[in-house]
Amino acid sequence: MIEIDRLSKVYGGVPVVDDVSFTIGRGDICVVVGTSGSGKTTLMRMINRLVEPTGGSVRIGGQDTRAFIGHELRRRIGYVIQGNGLFPHRSVAQNIATVPQLLHWERARIAARVDELLSLFHLDPARYRDRFPGELSGGQQQRVGVARALAAEPGILLMDEPFGALDPILRGKAQADLLAIQRRFGTTVMLVTHDMDEAMALGNKIAVMDGGRLLQYAPPAEIIARPATGFVADLIGSGDRPFRMLALDTVFNHVEPGTAAGDAIDGHASLRDAYAECLWSGRDALPVVRDGRRIGRITLATLTRLAARP
C-alpha cells in the first residue's frame, strides 16, 4: 500500500505538485493522467525519492519513505521510463541482473530469475540473454526494460509512459503482458500515461492531475460516469463516453441464452468490440463462443443499455 499524504513540490516558488493525497491499495494498478506539465512525473518520482518532496509524506506499507536511504528505497521499487534506459554495453542478462547483483543474490538465483523473466516476456532465454540492447527491436527492448524493473521482485512498480514509443499493436501486447504479470506477482503499479484508452484498459483506479492538483481519484467507470470537473469530462471526451464504458467489460459477463446467425465473438472480447461487430455486420445479436464452443449470444439491445449513463 502506498499512502500519499499532502505531498507537494515547489520549484522556484511555483508548486508543481500541490497538496496531493491519495492511497494506492496493495495490488492496485493506479494510472495517473493529465495534461503535459500537470506534475505527473514529479509526483511519481517523489514516490521513489528521485525527487525529494517540499512538503508532505509518502508511506509504503505503513513506513515513511524518509526512513530509507534513497538508493536502498529505489532497489525495492521497480522503475520503468519511456525509451527503457537499458545499459547499451551490457547484455540483456546483465541488464536484468542489475538490482539482484546490487542485492548480492547468488549467481544461480540471478540466472534463474533472468530466464524466468525472459520467458514471461516471450523472449527465448537461450536466444536473447547474451544479446546487447542494440541487437533487439524497440518492442523487445521495452520488454527487457520492464523485466529489469521486476528483477528483484519489487512489491511496487512505477512506470512513466512505458509504452509511449510503441506502435499500437505492440502497445496492446505490452499492456496485456503487464496485466498478466501484475496478476501473477500481485505487484502494485503506478503508471503515468497521456493515453486515455491505455488508462482505462489498465487502471483499476485513475488519478487525474491538472496544474499540480489531484482533481479526481476513482475507478474508471466512476470517472466516466461522474467526472468531478469539466476538465475531467473534457479529458474523457463526451463523444467517447459510451464506448469507454463498453470497453471496461467483457462479453462473458453479459451472455444470454439463445442463438444468433453469423460469425461468433469470443467471450473474452470487450463489449465495445461486440458493439462494433454488431454495427459493422448489421446484426442485432452475435453468437458467443468459449473455447471454440457456442455458449449463447450477446444482443445489441443489451449492449445499447450497457452503453448508457449508469
Ligand SMILES: Nc1ncnc2c1ncn2[C@@H]1O[C@H](COP(=O)(O)OP(=O)(O)OP(=O)(O)O)[C@@H](O)[C@H]1O
Ligand atoms: N527540476 C525541475 N526544476 C524546475 N521545474 C521543474 C523541474 N522538474 C519539473 N519542473 C516543472 O514542473 C512541472 C511539472 O512537470 P512534470 O514533468 O512533473 O509534468 P508531467 O505532467 O509529467 O508532464 P509531461 O506529461 O509533459 O511529462 C512543469 O512545469 C515542469 O517544467
